[in-house]
Amino acid sequence: MQISEDALKQAYRQMKTIRMFEERLHDEIMTGEIAGFTHLYAGQEAVAVGVCEHLDYNDTIASTHRGHGHCIAKGCDVRGMMLEIYGRADGICKGKGGSMHIADIEKGMLGANGIVGGGPPIVVGAALAAKLYGDGRLAVAFSGDGACNQGTTFEAMNLAVVTNAPAIFAFENNHYSEHTGVAYAVGSEDIASRAESFGMKAWRVDGCDFFKVYETMGEVVDHVRAGKGPAAVEFDTERFFGHFEGDPQNYRGEGEIARLRKERDCITIFREHAAKNKLVSKKDLDAIDKEVSDLIDKSVEESRAAAPPTAEDVLTDVYIDYI
């Protein structure tokens, strides 16, 4: 599949933004300034970006508790996200949602989700709406290997097949559901075969290689936009941090994370592939790194200084109209 140099730079920028956003949060959470539970997406960037680079704002996605990457990839404002995670009044959700509930409907981002398996049924609804709009739009449910065991996911896959809804079930198998290995928790050989058993076409792809993800997603998106029914993709990917920030990760293998960062880092793989095939110059990619680093610095600086919401804000935004 051909990708223009500009499109590649944009994809790299998105991946790098997610990576730096997450690495920086990891450091900032240590300072105690950020409240609550945070689940970092670092390691899985090629999936979110490789999927979302095929979508526009009419297409919708629903995300997970590990949602920052999907939000950024779908175009949510990075500054607004950082403010939100800091619990500020000017955050993308006015400080009411936090890390696990970032959403931006205008961008087609239907929400991160604190409930594992919460998103797939919602995506089927968005896909049914997409079918009614009749303009080829579609909806994507990001789920992990944890959510693939939830009944809601099964119900959603079956309903999507029965109604021929333009939905994509994107399963990011990072080999851990919270602190439990996929070898224990997923009884079937893989996740894609479950989707196939519901009657939809499924693909399997290395989620650490942006180029493979992007190419596969081209086929998947074409299939779904053509009205051939829902589809599923299982991505083999890696989680560089713990389930949540503060997770001691004593269940990881000796040297496992160092090995993953060395051998399975999607940013490194992207750079190597781009250099080898002379797709984008190192200089251009370094310039993007600098640009992204500045954006993250600025977002953190601004978030630290920004005003928190007031006590009165507790009461607003429950309803549009009540008495």
Added chain:
Amino acid sequence: MAELMLREAILQTLFSEMERDENVVVLGEDIVGGMGTEGGPEAIGGIWGTSTGLYDRFGGDRVIDTPISESAIIGAAGGLGLTGKRPVAEIMFADFLGVCMDQIWNQMAKFRYMFGGKTECPAVVRMIYGAGLNAAAQHSQAPHGILTSMPGLKVVMPSTPADAKGLLTTAIRDQDPVIFLEHKALYAEKGEVPDGDYTIPFGHARLAHAGEDVTIVAAGLMVKFSIKAAQGLAEKGIGCDVIDLRTTSPLDEEAILDSVENTGRLVVVDESPPRCGLATDIVSLVTQKAYASLKAPPEMVTSPHTPVPFARELEKAYLPSPGKIADAVERTLAWK
């Protein structure tokens, strides 16, 4: 005006709202009925008779017959609502709330708040509820109390065919998620229903019977029982206000408090068990805000703290009745 059964009023309203707004979509189990069978679509036409003919008129993209998957039904309603449609989902028996609670409680009800007020989810969830048909513990419950306790939801309980039309029309046009509870024992209830466009605003109770001595507060089927009790008491010279709440969220506090300030006596009738429910909620409201007006302790007529039983005799013993309500009214009048 036309005389309709409550179920007919629901069906007519769905028809007219689907005609009026192409964004209205209905979905649920067997709402078409007969899909994938020799009989074909509409062979059944919806088990309650509240969706008969919708599929033939509006087609399968807007009248979505779903598998038995309550979580997916409600989740899909949430997704349709978030992306510009007006879904009306049906949960065949309100007891199945237990299956789809997450999509109501953690998703639909909270979207707007979690997302900082930037989303709208104009979804209606119709749930068929209530005891009286000997359907036993998993097909008879009245879960309005649980739902009323959830911020982000509006909860509607019509008691007449006219109200069913007016309140369902309002629900479908409302921008927030609405739970619309239809009592199965009221489906055959007949009444005059206004023609044409008819809406009833939420949070405005109806004075279903007027009297000076005791205030009776009820919703849904309990309104019918309360009116019957009030009519019997009127023959004995005892006057009762019967306040039909129409919506339990929002709650018309003013109508309740105004009446109690006048009568000084309160009887709350609730089909659900007594703990942490609608009855305790109303008693709490009145004791906090109209304490000085009370001439006697408030009375609650509720089901007992048990599951709904099956046998006719047991279910009769379980449910509030006009007789039990009349007894409570007389107790509050006799209190010294």
